[in-house]
Amino acid sequence: MNKRHVIELSPSGKSFEAGDELLLEAMLASGLAVPFSCRRGACGSCKVVVAEGAYRAKRLAPGAPQPSYPLAANEMLLCQSHACGDMRLHIPGWSLDTPALVVAAQVHSKRALGPDVIELVLMPETPVAVRAGQYLKFHLADGDTRCFSIANLPDEDDGRLVFQIRRVSGGYFSEGILGGLAVGERLHVEGPFGACTWQDDEAAPVVLFATGTGYAGIKPILLTALKRDADVTLYWGGAQSADFYDSAFLDHLMLEHPRFRWHPVRSSEGRVQEVAMSHGHQWEQAQVYACGNGAMLGQVRIHCLEAGLPSHRFIAEAFVASGRSSAGAVSLSFDPVWEKVGPRYSLDGMLAAREKSIRALAAIASQLKVGMTTGEALEMAARQLQAMGASHTWHPTYIRFGADTVRPPREGIDRQRRLRANDIAVVDLGPVWDGYEGDYGDTFVFGDGPLHQACTTALHEVFDETRQAWLRGLTGRELYDFAEQSAASKGWRLARNLAGHRLADFPHALFESKELADLEIPPSEMAWVLEIQLCHPTEPVGGFFEDMLMLQG
Numbered sequence: 001m002n003k004r005h006v007i008e009l010s011p012s013g014k015s016f017e018a019g020d021e022l023l024l025e026a027m028l029a030s031g032l033a034v035p036f037s038c039r040r041g042a043c044g045s046c047k048v049v050v051a052e053g054a055y056r057a058k059r060l061a062p063g064a065p066q067p068s069y070p071l072a073a074n075e076m077l078l079c080q081s082h083a084c085g086d087m088r089l090h091i092p093g094w095s096l097d098t099p100a101l102v103v104a105a106q107v108h109s110k111r112a113l114g115p116d117v118i119e120l121v122l123m124p125e126t127p128v129a130v131r132a133g134q135y136l137k138f139h140l141a142d143g144d145t146r147c148f149s150i151a152n153l154p155d156e157d158d159g160r161l162v163f164q165i166r167r168v169s170g171g172y173f174s175e176g177i178l179g180g181l182a183v184g185e186r187l188h189v190e191g192p193f194g195a196c197t198w199q200d201d202e203a204a205p206v207v208l209f210a211t212g213t214g215y216a217g218i219k220p221i222l223l224t225a226l227k228r229d230a231d232v233t234l235y236w237g238g239a240q241s242a243d244f245y246d247s248a249f250l251d252h253l254m255l256e257h258p259r260f261r262w263h264p265v266r267s268s269e270g271r272v273q274e275v276a277m278s279h280g281h282q283w284e285q286a287q288v289y290a291c292g293n294g295a296m297l298g299q300v301r302i303h304c305l306e307a308g309l310p311s312h313r314f315i316a317e318a319f320v321a322s323g324r325s326s327a328g329a330v331s332l333s334f335d336p337v338w339e340k341v342g343p344r345y346s347l348d349g350m351l352a353a354r355e356k357s358i359r360a361l362a363a364i365a366s367q368l369k370v371g372m373t374t375g376e377a378l379e380m381a382a383r384q385l386q387a388m389g390a391s392h393t394w395h396p397t398y399i400r401f402g403a404d405t406v407r408p409p410r411e412g413i414d415r416q417r418r419l420r421a422n423d424i425a426v427v428d429l430g431p432v433w434d435g436y437e438g439d440y441g442d443t444f445v446f447g448d449g450p451l452h453q454a455c456t457t458a459l460h461e462v463f464d465e466t467r468q469a470w471l472r473g474l475t476g477r478e479l480y481d482f483a484e485q486s487a488a489s490k491g492w493r494l495a496r497n498l499a500g501h502r503l504a505d506f507p508h509a510l511f512e513s514k515e516l517a518d519l520e521i522p523p524s525e526m527a528w529v530l531e532i533q534l535c536h537p538t539e540p541v542g543g544f545f546e547d548m549l550m551l552q553g
C-alpha cells in the first residue's frame, strides 16, 4: 500500500502529503507554490533544507546522468527524492504565499507631510515581506494600478506599510481618491516589486540621491545602510524648503550616526549630482542608489560613472507616471497555449529581473581574472548572485573559458581550465529575483585575439538582426532559420541546440517548456528569451548572447 507521509514546511507550518511519488510531484499536486525548473537535479531550484525526517534518492534509469547540483549535507532536491516517513523541510528564500500577491490592507492613518505630500499608512491583513527599496501597486476600481514605494521597514514597524505620496495635478489617485480615504477603509495592494533594493555590500560607502518623493524609495535603503559601520551620504533635491519634508528626522539621524550626512539641494542653487561631485567621494568603491525623476537619474548616472563608479554599482528607480493609460505602458496579449504566465506576472517584475540580471552579469564579468579556474569563477558568481539577493537560480550558472565556449550548456566542462591572458569567456545567468526569472548571458574577450574579437562582433550582429526579424512577425522556428543564415553569412555556425525558451514569473516550468525554435507562432514580447550561440567552423572558439525579446527604446 502507498503509505502517505506528512511533509511540514517550516516556518509556515503548512504541510502536504507524499507517498511513493517524488516530493516535487507531491508538492505540486497539493497546490502549494514550489520552486523548480529542470526536474533533473541540475538547476538547484528545488533545493530544500531537511530539518527532520528520512528520504531516499530517486532510482535512476541505467546510464541516466547523476543529478549534478552540489548539495550541503543537510540539503535535498525535491525533484530527486522520495520521503521515507514524515518530514520537516525549509525552503530558503521562498515564501509559500508567493503567488498570492494581492493583499487587502486597511488605512491606518493619513497626514500631510508638506503642501503636496501625504503620508498614507496601511496595515495589511497579511504581512508583506519586503526588501528595502521595493514598491507596491495600488489596485484601483477601474482595474488600473498605481505604484508607490514603501517608505519604511515594515518588519520593524509592526508590519505597517508607509507611503509618501505627492499630489500630481489631475492625478486620478493622488488628487482624487487619496483625499477621500478614511481611516479603516480597505484597499488592495499588489507586490512587492522592484529591483532598486538594498544590495547588502558590507564594505561599500553608500551615496543616495533622491528628488521629491523619490525619498520614499531611498529612506528604507538609508535605514538599512545605517545598520552597518560605513559612510552614508544622502543628496535630496527639491524646489523649496517644504519639499524636504523629513528634514527633522534626517537631522536627528545625523546626530545619532556620525558617519551619516545629508544635503538638501534646492534646484535654484544647483543639482544633486553637482553637489555630490564637489564632495570627493571614493566613487570607485561606492554603492549608489537613486530614486526620483528620470532626468535626475540620467545625469547622476553619467556623473558617477565618469567619476569612476563601476556601472553595476548604480541602482535606480524612476518615479514616472504609473497608470496603464500613461504613455509608455505596454499592453500584452499572450498566446493562451504557448505563452501562459503565472498569477504574479507583471511587466515591472520582468523588467526589474532583466535589469538586475544585467547588473549581476556586469559585476561577475568584472571579477573574472586571468589565471582563475572555471570552478573558482562559478563560486565567485554564486557569491555575487547571493549578495545581490537572488533567491534561486532557475538554471545553473554557466561559465566557460576558451575551448569550452563551443560546448552546449548541459555538456560537462573542465572546472580546472584557467582563464588565459588571450582568451574568450561566456557567462550565462538564470537567477530568480523576487519571484521573477532573469536570464542574461554574454561573451567577454581577454587580450586582443582577432578571432575572439570577430566572434563577439558576429554574435551581436546575428542577435540584433534576428531581433529585427522578430519585429517583422517571424515565428520562433523562422527566427532560428534566419539566425542560422545570418551566422553563416558571417562565417560562423549557429549552435541550434541552444534554441530559446520561455521566461515568466518563477517557475515558468509550471506553465510551458517549449523551445522558441519550435514555436510556430510569432513570439510575444516579454515572454521569450532569444539565445544565440555561435561556433567557429574549424577553431575551438564560440560565443553566446541572450536577452528577453522586447522592443528596445
Ligand SMILES: Cc1cc2nc3c(=O)[nH]c(=O)nc-3n(C[C@H](O)[C@H](O)[C@H](O)COP(=O)(O)OP(=O)(O)OC[C@H]3O[C@@H](n4cnc5c(N)ncnc54)[C@H](O)[C@@H]3O)c2cc1C
Pocket (backbone or CB within 6 Å): 135, 146, 147, 148, 149, 150, 163, 164, 165, 166, 167, 168, 169, 170, 171, 172, 173, 174, 175, 194, 213, 214, 216, 217, 317, 318, 319, 320, 321, 322, 323, 326, 327
Ligand atoms: C516604481 C515606482 C514607484 C513610485 N513611487 C512613488 C512614491 O513613493 N511616491 C510618489 O509620490 N510617487 C511615486 N511614483 C510615481 C507615481 O506612481 C505616479 O506619479 C502615479 O502615476 C500617480 O498616480 P495618479 O493617479 O495620482 O496620477 P495619474 O492619474 O497617473 O497621472 C495624472 C497625469 O500626471 C502625469 N503624471 C503622473 N505621475 C507623473 C510623474 N511621476 N511624472 C510625470 N508625469 C506624471 C500623468 O502622465 C497624467 O498625465 C512611483 C512610480 C513608480 C514607477
Ligand code: FES
Pocket (backbone or CB within 6 Å): 035, 036, 037, 038, 039, 040, 041, 042, 043, 044, 045, 046, 047, 069, 077, 078, 079, 080
Ligand atoms: S534541481 Fe530540481 S528542479 Fe532543477
